Amino acid sequence: MSPKLLQKIQNKTAKIAVIGLGYVGLPLAVQKAKAGFTVIGIERKRERVDMVNKGKTYIPDVVNDDLEKVVKNGKLKATQSFNPVSEVNVICICVPTPLTKNKEPDTQYIENVTERMLPYLHKDQLVILESTTYPGTTEEIILPKIQNMGLNVGKDFYLAYSPERIDPGNKKYYLSNTPKVVGGVTPSCTQLARVLYQQIVQEKIHTVSSPKVAEMEKLLENVFRNVNIALVNELTILCERMGINVWEVIEAAKTKPYGFMPFYPGPGLGGHCIPVDPFYLAWKAKEYAFNTRFIELAGEINDMMPYYVVERTARILNQQKKCLNGAAILILGVAYKKDVGDLRGSPALKIIALLEKEGATINYNDPYVPLFKLNGKEYRSVEINNSEIGKNDLILITTDHTVYDYQKIVNKAKLVFDTRNATKSVKVGREKIHLL
Ligand SMILES: NC(=O)c1ccc[n+]([C@@H]2O[C@H](COP(=O)([O-])OP(=O)(O)OC[C@H]3O[C@@H](n4cnc5c(N)ncnc54)[C@H](O)[C@@H]3O)[C@@H](O)[C@H]2O)c1
Helix, strand or coil: CCCCHHHHHCCCCCCEEEEECCCCCCHHHHHHCCCCCCCEEEECCCHHHHHHCCCCCCCCCCHHHHHHHHHHHCCEEEECCCCHHHCCCCEEEEECECCCCCCCCCCHHHHHHHHHHHHHHCCCCCECEEECCHHHHHHHHHHHHHHHHCCEEECCCEECCCCCCCCCCCCCCCHCCCCCCCCCHHHHHHHHHHHHCCCCCCCCCCECHHHHHHHHHHHHHHHHHHHHHHHHHHHHHHHHHHHCCCCHHHHHCCCCCCCCCCCCCCCCCCCCCCCCCHHHHHHHCCCCCCCCCHHHHHHHHHHHHHHHHHHHHHHHHHCCCCCCCCCCEEEEECCCCCCCCCCCCCCHHHHHHHHHHHCEEEEEEECCCCCCEEEEEECCCCCCCCHHHHCCCCCECCCCCCCCCHHHHHCCCCCCCECCCCCCCCCCCCHHHHEE
16 A cells, blocks of 8 residues: 555645535535545536635535635635546545436446546555446446556555445534445455545445445345335325325334334435435346346336326315316425435426326426426426415425424315325324325
8 A cells, every 4th residue: 555645645745635515525525525535526617616716615515614614725725627536535436327218327437537537546545436336346347447558456556445424404404414335346445445545434444355245235224225115105005095004104104113113105206315325236136137126116106106196186186076177276385305406317397297198287396406408398486474384285395394284284275295294293184285
């Protein structure tokens, strides 16, 4: 291992490049700069580069004051250029890993940044991949490209994988108080990556024997969530048929102090991780003639939820002798989860498209999403006041943002379909509320 590189990381004189300044990369870059490292953010989008250099955040989890401070004191700057790769000691890759239309891994971003940084790589650098991906990516995509330059891993350069566990909007757990997992290609790669994260994370750094194990570990976390959400979604549909309140069932099960962990139903999965990552594993498994049946089944059930919400909406209206065709529906919350403005893969968008197809008139409110486009049409968040609520046939709660005054909403609503149990503390008017 390079003692010089180790020392630079330990005394924080190492320069770090963070490639991809999104939900993962920007908080990581700021955290590293706050810890005392000099950080260069390499970002494809011009407007993001400009905002970072002005000290203005565009990621809700990054506090403006923190960003401004590290930019002002020269610890963080952003650029579109890959030239700075030649000046840094550590490179962290945080680019997207989406799926193709056919739900296959789209690793073009990882491949692209690897190609683009190659001309600037030299001896004694540590490269860490943080994007979520299938087991094998670090050693199958990145390693051969760098080794082809004549650099030997573990001797001339160091390569590791460390999954990112950021949970946008989570006020209790964030980067610096969440344990980090690290797996290097060689023991010295693991050791260097471990020492780096020790400088920025207060919690334990858990090392594993290879990048593959670390890549699989991240997928286990997300498959676990995906499958358990699907399980509770399926039981929700059954409970409704049996006249049982699934939310009450979960509250009761939660009283068991061991062996049970609550997962909650919802209108479908969204975001960049839980609906996407499991399919990276499902795809890779096929190389080993293996079908990941839990993943496929969970995907099927979770994908069905927006359709179930639309079917239930029609039934709820029908009970009031109203028809979905022509009904006025106000959607509350279009972000994929509460208290964030992230629309990626949000089930609310699918629900809006399906409801409109059935002839419903849709308006929405989301304090975090002032406007969005869907199938070429622009939607603008309407103000949420008594007259707006009262003029709709049904209020459909798709995201349980904390800022909403649910009692006030129920007071003025004709009917409420609550897919998140957001109205659990509402006392008056419960007869108008239908739960998922
Ligand atoms: N968002 C989350 O909650 C979360 C949590 C854990 C892990 N992850 C994983 O982290 C990775 C990044 O996710 P994200 O949510 O930060 O994505 P993001 O889309 O918010 O950010 C990625 C950034 O990379 C930039 N980029 C793309 N190609 C580039 C290139 N060639 N050069 C420079 N910049 C480039 C994009 O412009 C974007 O700003 C993904 O693999 C994701 O699965 C995300």
